[in-house]
Amino acid sequence: MSRFSIVRPVNGFMGFISTYISAFIAIGYAVTSHLLPVTLAAFSVFLVTSGGNIINDIVDIDVDRVNHPNRPLVTGEIRVSSAKFIASAMFAVAIVLSLLISFIATGIVVLAIMLLIFYELYFKKTGLPGNTVISLLIGLIFVFGGISVSSYGKMIFLFVLAFTSNMSREIIKDVEDVNGDKDRITFPKKYGVKKALLVSDIIIGVLILVSFIPYLLKILSIYYLYVVIVADAIFILSGIFSSRNPSIGQKVSKYAMIVGMASFLAGAF
Numbered sequence: 001m002s003r004f005s006i007v008r009p010v011n012g013f014m015g016f017i018s019t020y021i022s023a024f025i026a027i028g029y030a031v032t033s034h035l036l037p038v039t040l041a042a043f044s045v046f047l048v049t050s051g052g053n054i055i056n057d058i059v060d061i062d063v064d065r066v067n068h069p070n071r072p073l074v075t076g077e078i079r080v081s082s083a084k085f086i087a088s089a090m091f092a093v094a095i096v097l098s099l100l101i102s103f104i105a106t107g108i109v110v111l112a113i114m115l116l117i118f119y120e121l122y123f124k125k126t127g128l129p130g131n132t133v134i135s136l137l138i139g140l141i142f143v144f145g146g147i148s149v150s151s152y153g154k155m156i157f158l159f160v161l162a163f164t165s166n167m168s169r170e171i172i173k174d175v176e177d178v179n180g181d182k183d184r185i186t187f188p189k190k191y192g193v194k195k196a197l198l199v200s201d202i203i204i205g206v207l208i209l210v211s212f213i214p215y216l217l218k219i220l221s222i223y224y225l226y227v228v229i230v231a232d233a234i235f236i237l238s239g240i241f242s243s244r245n246p247s248i249g250q251k252v253s254k255y256a257m258i259v260g261m262a263s264f265l266a267g268a269f
Contacts, residue, residue, distance in 0.1 A: 003072050003077050003078055005071070005072065006053065006054055006057055006071065006072045006073065006078060006083065006086075007050035007051075007053055007054060007090075008049075008050070008053040009050070011049055011050075011053060012045075012046040012047075012049040012050045012053075013046070015042075015045040015046060015048075015049045015141050016042045016043070016045060016046045017042075018045070018141055018142055018145070018261075019038065019041050019042035019045050019141075019144055019145040019148070020038060020042060020145060021145065021261070021265065022142055022143055022144065022145030022146045022155065022158060023038040023041070023145030023146060023148060023149050024145075024265070024268060025145075025146065025154055025158065025264045025265060025267075025268050026145065026146030026149055026151035026154055026155060027146075027149050027151050028268050028269075031149065034148070034149045037100075037101045037102075037148045037149060038145055038148050038149060040097045040098070040100055040101050040148070041097075041098070041101055041105065041144050041145055041147070041148035042145070043094075043097055044094040044097045044098050044101075044105075044109055044144070045141055045144055047090040047091070047093055047094040047097070048090070048091065048094045048109060048112050048113060048116070049141075050090055051086075051087040051088075051090035051091045051094070051113070051116070052087075052113075052116040052120075054083050054086060054087040054090070055087055055116060055117060055120050056120055057071055057072075057073050057083065058073065058080055058083055058084065058087070059120045059121065059124075061073050061074060061080070091113050094109050094113070095109055095110060095113075101148050102147075102148075102150065104147060104150075105144070105147055105148055108140055108144060108147060111140070112137060112140050115133050115136060115137055116137065118133070119133045119134065119137075124184075125184045125185065126184075126185060127174065127184060127185050127186035127187050127189070127190065128171075128186075128187045130184075131167060131170035131171060131174070131187070132167065134166065134170060135162075135163045135164075135166040135167040135170060136163065138162050138163065138166040139159040139160075139162040139163035139166070140159070141162075142158055142159065142161075142162040142261070143155040143158050143159045143162070146158070153219055154214065154219055154220065154264070157210070157213060157214045157219065157264075158264055160207075160210050161207065161210070161211065161260050161261075161264075162257070162261075164203050164204075164206060164207040164210070165207055165235065165253065165256065165257045165260060166257070167203050168200045168203040168204050168207070168235075168238075168239075168253060169238075169250050169253040169254065169257070171187060171188070171196055171197075171199060171200040171203070172197075172200055172238070172242045172246050172249050172250040172253060173246075173250045174186040174187060174188050174189070174196065175188045175193050175196050175197060175200075175242065175246040176246035176247050176249075176250060178193060187199065197239075197242055197243055200239065200242060201239045204235050204236065204238070204239050207232075207235060208232045208235065208236070211228050211231070211232055211260075211263075212225075212228075214264075214267065215228075215267070219267075220264065220267025220268070221266075221267050221268075221269060223266040223267055223269055224263050224264065224266055224267025225267075226266065227259065227262055227263035227266045227267075228260065228263035228267075230259055230263075231256050231259040231260040231262075231263050232256075234252060234253075234255055234256035234259055235253065235256040235260075237252055237256075238250070238252040238253035238256055
């Protein structure tokens, strides 16, 4: 079981479930007639996420000797060469599965794999560019179910919600870690905590403005509006808390993201 932990199965499972949720948001109960492509998409997400976690352990093996000494690569339960092979195999199977869905789905999977690899090798320590890559990946996970059923309208707004909310949260997390980050050039470390929090608040403001568009365009029902107003209020609270206690602020923003996702589900009815 400890060997299996290298893929961080909980992360992959969350992506797996999110794929079904986004497919339901996209086409509602009609998703029952598209279970094959949605399931293929869900497994693709699980495999890419798991492969990305393995790449993370390979790149961070020296750091993990101190911070996570029980991880399989550190303990020697899995060799680095074997880990590279497993990650490559997962990526390859994910691409094959996506080919059975559509060329657009395949393009998204290949893009996600490239972003994961480039993040671990180049962007991880760059602060804002790294935050952007992670937020793009989160956005892609949340919309892949809709892409698997060739529904794109609602997915555009879901992507914007996921991207902007995670971007704000990543900046708040960097503010939280500003004193501990020694080898990362984060935005708050380079420009200061106040400017970082201002950027986070601006992103939240954009998110709130955009959040009303799906209802105004009648893409989602009134039930979406009811729930998204709650999500927006929690996002505002996260900004308020972040200026006082970034640790609490980023946790509140996580709850706001969950409620935001629920708003899209509510709007599908």
